[in-house]
Amino acid sequence: MSDKPATLSSEERDRRVLELWERVVEVEGRLIPTGLHVFGRASDEQECADLLRMVASFDRPECGARALTDLVAEGLGLGTYDSLVGDKSEDGWRRRERVDKIVRRSVEIFLREGSERAARLLEAEARVSAEESGRVFALLSKIREQ
Numbered sequence: 209m210s211d212k213p214a215t216l217s218s219e220e221r222d223r224r225v226l227e228l229w230e231r232v233v234e235v236e237g238r239l240i241p242t243g244l245h246v247f248g249r250a251s252d253e254q255e256c257a258d259l260l261r262m263v264a265s266f267d268r269p270e271c272g273a274r275a276l277t278d279l280v281a282e283g284l285g286l287g288t289y290d291s292l293v294g295d296k297s298e299d300g301w302r303r304r305e306r307v308d309k310i311v312r313r314s315v316e317i318f319l320r321e322g323s324e325r326a327a328r329l330l331e332a333e334a335r336v337s338a339e340e341s342g343r344v345f346a347l348l349s350k351i352r353e354q
Contacts, residue, residue: 283334
């Protein structure tokens with residue numbers, strides 16, 4: 209094995225930089241409004257719920273957790289959440305709001321009553337398996353403890 213780093217073409221390097229930039233902008237757009245930029249102050253319950261909901265809206269492959277927004281959208285038969293975000297029609301907005309409402313309620317229930325109760329809500333309202341949602345709630349539990 210060589211210790212030399214792989215050489216990328218300029219096109220490949222530019223593609224990787226663009227992908228990274230898009231992810232940074234996505235994180236900024238989702239987390240800064242929820243108080244990521246406020247240091248040295250504990251979050252109140254609503255801020256905590258907002259932050260956890262935003263974290264849950266990203267895939268976390270290293271934890272085996274998919275985005276809760278995708279799990280709910282797919283469970284409802286609406287496709288991916290990104291496809292709902294891209295649909296600028298009134299119907300698309302209503303479907304996206306339906307997903308957001310279920311995700312919001314599940315995170316609030318997670319905070320008040322625990323992951324099992326939140327998983328039951330997702331199974332009942334969006335046909336999300338407890339196994340899938342459990343991975344997300346396990347991640348949120350770790351974050352909440354910090």
